């Protein structure tokens with residue numbers, strides 16, 4: 701009878717502890733991914749010339765890499781105490797400053813959640829699975845441009861006189877070939893996104909698929 705009793709106790713312990721293990725695991729999985737959801741927010745919206753890139757380091761901040769982002773103004777575990785988050789939601793003196801667009805609610809939520817999760821350098825599964833069957837402008841291409849490009853090019857007076865505020869502005873860089881060359885880092889033009897990581901092969905293939913289909917406004 702001793703062995704079954706021992707097994708019974710083991711089973712009981714497993715039942716008691718399992719929910720906690722599971723919950724922690726799910727929490728990890730549900731955390732906001734730094735690499736795909738937070739790094740592009742900083743790189744695309746904060747690193748313009750004269751701002752927080754590795755050369756200019758305006759006010760001492762460089763938002764081009766994980767290591768430099770977490771150096772100051774981020775309080776892991778508490779977004780409300782993080783100066784970097786506070787200036788993003790402030791009304792007077794907000795960052796990024798006008799004429800650049802204010803961060804979207806989704807971007808702010810991701811930054812806040814990432815800080816509350818401990819501001820970790822997380823990379824994630826969703827960057828590894830490529831769904832490039834959808835190459836529509838509105839549902840596939842525009843979200844990529846919004847995430848990686850429009851911190852700089854999202855206003856009517858976009859950086860380098862390239863404005864992605866309207867479809868026709870995007871289309872102009874398809875017609876002259878610069879959009880594709882800039883993201884593929886070919887053709888001797890400035891590699892894009894400036895100060896950011898090269899787009900994933902998946903995102904490049906989505907934009908390419910849309911261009912190959914004639915770059916429709918669909």
Ligand code: HEC
Pocket residue numbers: 743744745747748749845848849850851852853859860861862873878879882883889890892893894895896899
């Ligand atoms: C941090 C700011 C910033 C981000 C983010 C950014 N750009 Fe740019 N982009 C610029 C600046 C500044 C220029 C003009 C100066 C230059 O050519 O280097 C430019 C120029 C360009 C040009 C013209 C290049 C040429 O030589 O004719 C294209 C096309 C372009 N960007 C597309 C993009 C795309 C697509 C993305 C996103 C994948 C992107 N940019 C992200 C700042 C940015």
